[in-house]
Amino acid sequence: MTSYIHIPILIACFFMLLSMQRWWLCISRMGFVRELGRRAPALVRGDVLAVAFAASPFVIAVLDWLGFAMLGQTVIASPVAVFLSLASLGASVFVLGNSVERFAGHWAGTRESALRTVAMLRIIDAAQLAHALDVLQQYEAQEVGK
Numbered sequence: 001m002t003s004y005i006h007i008p009i010l011i012a013c014f015f016m017l018l019s020m021q022r023w024w025l026c027i028s029r030m031g032f033v034r035e036l037g038r039r040a041p042a043l044v045r046g047d048v049l050a051v052a053f054a055a056s057p058f059v060i061a062v063l064d065w066l067g068f069a070m071l072g073q074t075v076i077a078s079p080v081a082v083f084l085s086l087a088s089l090g091a092s093v094f095v096l097g098n099s100v101e102r103f104a105g106h107w108a109g110t111r112e113s114a115l116r117t118v119a120m121l122r123i124i125d126a127a128q129l130a131h132a133l134d135v136l137q138q139y140e141a142q143e144v145g146k
Contacts, residue, residue, distance in 0.1 A: 003078035006061040009085045013054045016092060019103035019110075020047060020054075026107075026114040039121045046095055053092035057085035 024047070027033055037044050062068075064081035102117060104110045 003064055003082060005078075005082050006057065006064065006085055009057050009082070009089055010061055013057050013089055013092070016054050016089075016096075016103075017051065019105070020051060022107065022110045023102055023114055026111050027118070030114065030118070032114075032118045036118065036121070039125065043099075046097075046099070050092045050095040053088045053095060056088040060085045060088070 024033075027036055060081050064076060064078055067075045069075045102113045104113055
């Protein structure tokens with residue numbers, strides 16, 4: 001039986017994937033992919049995992065609509081397929097967590113978000129460097145005082 005309840009799930013997954021692709025394309029056009037991968041590897045891993053979860057409903061829908069089954073198995077039931085698709089979509093949203101502000105509905109917002117992310121990482125690195133230098137100066141002052 002063909003289940004059309006997959007269609008809204010697939011639309012949500014499509015727009016999620018489109019937003020993520022748009023954001024990474026902006027990062028790539030600005031030339032910050034390597035820098036972002038070096039400074040925020042968890043961001044890259046999280047996005048790859050979110051893409052995998054967001055792409056799985058497409059595979060599940062095709063398997064449900066075409067009635068594929070493994071050898072010796074029965075065809076997956078449509079309610080189970082819909083549940084798996086919803087679970088995959090939910091897992092993708094959960095993995096993205098607080099990253100929703102990175103993804104805008106238009107190119108201008110996406111460019112601004114990508115630039116904000118790179119600037120934030122540079123500010124964090126500068127603050128960490130300043131703190132490390134302050135600790136080093138305090139340590140040297142203690143060594144001189146001995």
